[in-house]
Amino acid sequence: MNIMLDSNPTKTDKNTIEKIIGYAPTPDMPIIIERKTTKDVTIKNTYDITTTKGILRIETYNNEYYQFFKNNIEKFEGLNIQWTDKNTVNFGTFPVNSDVTRKQFDYESYDVLFGLSGFDKSQGVIIFVKKGYIGNNGLEKGVFGKVVKGKHLLFEMESSDKIIKIEKRQVRSEIFDYKIVTSGNELVQENDHIITKVVVDLDENCPYTCEHFLFLTANGIFEITESLNTYCKNASLKGVTLPNEQTKLRSKGSLSVRISGKEEGCVYIYFNDSIEDKTHTVFGNVIKGLELLQQLKPKQKTKISSSIMRINTLGLTQLQAEKLVKKSGIEHIRVGNASDDAIIIRQDPELTLDAIKKNSIATEGVDPKNVFKVQLYEDVAPNTVRYFKIITGLKTRALGRLSVIFAHEEVDMILFTGDTKLGGDLIPENHPTNIVKAGDIGVTNMASRQKGTVGVRFNDNDEYGPTGEDFSHTNIVAHIENIGALSSIKDNDTIYLLLDG
């Protein structure tokens, strides 16, 4: 049968989802099937009357005058203006079969009705009311419609104008049903459209924001944290500050990142047009799969991809970097330590989009012995780990770094720069009880004035922590295995950290 798979027409002889797409969806990561039910929807008997001055759109009421109008449309096409006055515009003439009356009626602005010229039944006219008035038009109150668009044209009409054409407005509206599929043996019907993933297009004017998104979706998955009618949102990278690269209308399908406030760093995908705001950078749009996103609930995930692959070589070896860069088709230059197993600590340009624009990337390597593996104590010190990741850059990069502020061959510890402001949030957690081990990385918590400072000791100590503070003023956040290798580190050096595992 003929079906559509992610907007591509496909022919298949299989009949279940799993057989067609090759894997089974789960409640965590569902897909959807879109089925069309086309209906011919007429919009409330609306007509477009084309005149020499422009189009008048009228909405009609269901009464005998409307029936007369509907059945005699050809008679009204080509009618000239008979006269205009302060309150009305009159097109005619044509014969009318109703009784003549001299009764007065109250007409409202923009009413459309039938009347008679000179109380003569053979001289019927269509009257458009410009301004409400009380008067008589020869017939009973024959109002059958109201002008909804083009009102201003009535005031511009002159004796030379006429009705050219009258057309009924008909809109073929396509209504879709969406079925969420969470298992592989869902049956597929003819003409179904199976949507399994989301594909986005990124704007090259927003390199920082795009990098943020590429980091978020590095594993090809987008998870929903919040889903509303207007947008859905992912909050995994909440707290990351980005510059405002582009303020633009958030049209349907737009991708944006919030750049200020408590929710900064969150990624939003919009389902309705929303006006632009300085607090959001719009950096791309969804080209396929928006309907799938609209059906997902919080904690559900979907596959997501873009045409751009993230080029992040930090923490890789020069050889691994070369293989990665080759896939993007741009030039690769080795600088610094260029040997195959040198660890990359810097890439230039830093951002993927900049590298693609430049069509080349330089990767600076260092001897692997300057790169240290760390093990973060995520379970017992989550707050401190969050802080540590932000100040080392490990939150958004595979390679982190620490700057040395104090190292002396006669002193048993090394101190690194922290952030006193962010350190103010460090509540005491996971502080050492009897002894601090060599290699344990500690951070001074909010109890001390030197909050935020990071330190590590070469030897065990049962009195003071790795930053020289009391045990109660220290949070142990991570552990470095080969601490001995740090002995040659001096003031103002930088050390590089790779996450272990």
Next chain:
Amino acid sequence: MFKMYVFKGGTYRHDEIIEKIEDLGGIVMQKTPMQTEIDITFALQAPDLDNLKELAKKLKGDILEIPFGDMEIAIVSPSLSRHHLPHPVCDISEFLRRYGATTNIVGLARGYGKTIFQIKDIEKKMIEEHDAAIFSYGLFSDCIVLKEKETKEISTSYIICGGPSKMPFDNYIGNIGRKGGRMRSAAEIATLEELKEMLLEKIEKTRESIEKDPPPYAPVYIKRALEEQLGIKGTLGDNPVVLHLNGLRIKLPYNIYYNKICDVKIGNVTLGDLSRINKSYMNDTILVRLLSESELGGE
């Protein structure tokens, strides 16, 4: 279509409400902090109002609709003398302001008497600049019937208030005739509520007809652009940009500001391309009337 709301709650964590409004594509109009409480007036398009209300409830606050928040209403008094002011004209004005309206009291030069009553042409034009008008006439039905004949000429939506409880025409609210004191009894407040309901009905009709042929950008959006580009937000004194249902009034001198306002950027065009900008008949203010899609030559 944008509707106006107000958040009333504590200042603690009110920034979360503001962030949510920005995320939903709304516009924060005004923040009024009062010690530990804050009122945030904002405009929002409907779809996720419930979600915002839930957040407000979590923060022990409340979100109320202010149906007249984007309108200017004229309360027309037959004269500015003791017979008609302050009661009931000021009572009506104050009551409607609680629902967000910007009100102006227009005192007619010859609005009193029976045989000498008239509304001058310029007064008529002033009243028609507003989105709605409330006429406060007196106690005697004979007089009100005469005055109504002339009031009918006004093209903007209007409601007539008077003493007798019923009159032979629509748009009428009774039991608000001449009052000796403030309207504060339960019955009087109920009458004011009735007035508000009738006004709401009329305004809904006007809003629907605008919705069928709307301007490409909502007045609230234009207001934000004006305030940002002309740097007039946050000035002391009254709100310099007042919203109308399909336009704005800018309380700045016409001769000095006309060109600057024409040049304000909206999307890819300027405000001068999207609207008719005229000098108002009231004081030295500028009236901006946004053109609808069909007037701009659209579909």
Next chain:
Amino acid sequence: MEVEVRGATPEENKQQKKLCEDMFKDLGLGKKLKKILIICDIGMPAFYVACKFKKDVQPIYLKDIARIREQATFKRLQITEERYYDQVISILGEKFGNENIIQDERNIIKVKGSTTSVENIKIYDFTEEVRERIIDALWHILPEGFKVRQFKHFPDGFIVMATDIPPIQEFADQIESMKQEFGGEEDV
């Protein structure tokens, strides 16, 4: 105070009555007026207001507020109501000459060289103040733009008539009939 309104529909009469009652009470005239009749002739249009004061709105004479003792060459007055000191001195001074009025103590006044009796000298006529406040109330009650065409005084009240149009005989007739109804004496 009794207020009656005639001439318009029952509902309008009732509302006008409430307005008038509020007006008079606010101005402190509730206890001073006995009866008020308002006729609203909307067709003309003309407004008639007739007021009758209560009998106890009487002027205050010197004998009401002072103990008078006749001495050989002068009269000795002991004033019992403090608020009238100033008025007593100024009125007696006008009548007998300032040099003949001596204030020995705060509430003792000597009047020299007078042979006439002083008991019935009018010190304060509240009716004047009442009249002023009534004018204020009338301004509220009568519709704006109406000009007062007739104002007839009586010792215990008045009738006022205001209209939008030039005066005609019918106005005088109506006032006459109201005068009969209120039982007023001839104009003062």
